[in-house]
Amino acid sequence: MTRRGRLVLFLAAAAVVAALLAAAFVALPHFGGAHHPYGERAVRAAFAHRTANAIASVNFDQRAFDTLGEESILFAAVLGALVLLRQTAGERRRPPRPTRVSPAIRRLGVLLLPVTLLVGLYVVAHGQITPGGGFQGGVVVATALHLLYVAADYGALERLRPLSLYEIGDAAGEAAYAVTGIATVLAGSAFLANVLPWGTFGTLSSAGTVVVLNAAVGMEVACGVVVLLATFLDQALEIEKPEPRQGDGSARPGGGGG
């Protein structure tokens, strides 16, 4: 199909979709309305399990099984990217030369690294009482580690980041979630039911299994994002495509380059 034909087709389809969307938006409950039947029930259920953060309660208690699915998508996506971006036969690895970083940036990075790391862990640990949890805290922890790349250079990051450990951590986080589910079944309840003691409302030791599942997700997300960024950094900075074989490029269309 020509580009023009594609654009015309899109514009026609978009007009139809826009009309349907507009019709749907008018019939939706008004923005800011007071009618939230699911929300009210979710809040009551969160109170029943003494979880101060109703969102964490929905994610890791009321809909814990769905979150297992989400987490598995994350795991599969990381695994897929890792397989796609592995070093193939013939590709060379050349470490980038260390670069000079201005002292001010270096000091700032060294200062911010422990603070950011701590904030990330805090966000994971307090997911059941304040905004935060495994998903957000995990990303913060992972990005904190990459301050090292900003403050020093890629070599420093690689030395302080044993990648296989993070790969294991990614898998362990995913497994811990499923194992928690199996443990709740063995404890005589439903899969991923909240069987642990619920504790005192609004304290660190409240909400039962939400804490455990938050930690599992935090570990998986942190390790998964570190592994992802590491594979991308590897590809962008170190791995080079093989030398052309007979003076011709290896970038022939359809050439099986690996």
Next chain:
Amino acid sequence: MSVLPYLVAGWIFLIGVYGLVTSRNLIHAVGCLAVTQSSTYVLLLAIGYRDGGTAPVYASVPRDARVVDPVVQALTLTDVVVGATVTALLLALVIQLNKRHGTIDPDELSALKG
């Protein structure tokens, strides 16, 4: 005001799809997909909003406080992070495509057609 958030969500969706359709660079297309994805966040959170409501986190507000809907927030929250890893998978596919075919222009990827 009552439909503006919905209209913005619809606009983001349509402009994102427009970018996808007309894109001549797969990396740009992945970015457009990320934009399209964010329209669902705006729509979900707009549906869950409640006038004068506060966040459904009861660490510091009384239990009978008027709160916004936590269910849609939980849905959005997981999708933001999972969506980023899916974006990463797509970018990995783009890198692999470039290795095999030497181009990231979708129109030049004729080898995929046959």
Next chain:
Amino acid sequence: MTDVLLALALLLVAVTATAAVLNREPVRQALVLSFLGLALALLFTFVQAPDVSLSQLAVGSAVTPLMIVLTVRKVRRDAGTGPGPGPDSGPDPSANTGPAHGRSGGDGPGEGGRR
């Protein structure tokens, strides 16, 4: 007051999303995407969703743009070291004989030292 802030944040999101789509150069798009991430985080704060705002802030304004930039670099590098002209191609050997305060000497044309 809240309504005004909400409307402003919504418009900001709409504008940055449009700009992100219309910027067809991926590196510039990554920059705009990170602005979009910030704008979305702001909007989510105004609709009382601090949890979502936090994860959008970390993911949308840092991780996704970084991965896009790294992908662009990888793709350009592949195009550059091969035969034929590329945006970053360096068949110029002088590119590698600069003040080498590093351990790896260049074993071919490329841009190994740059980040």
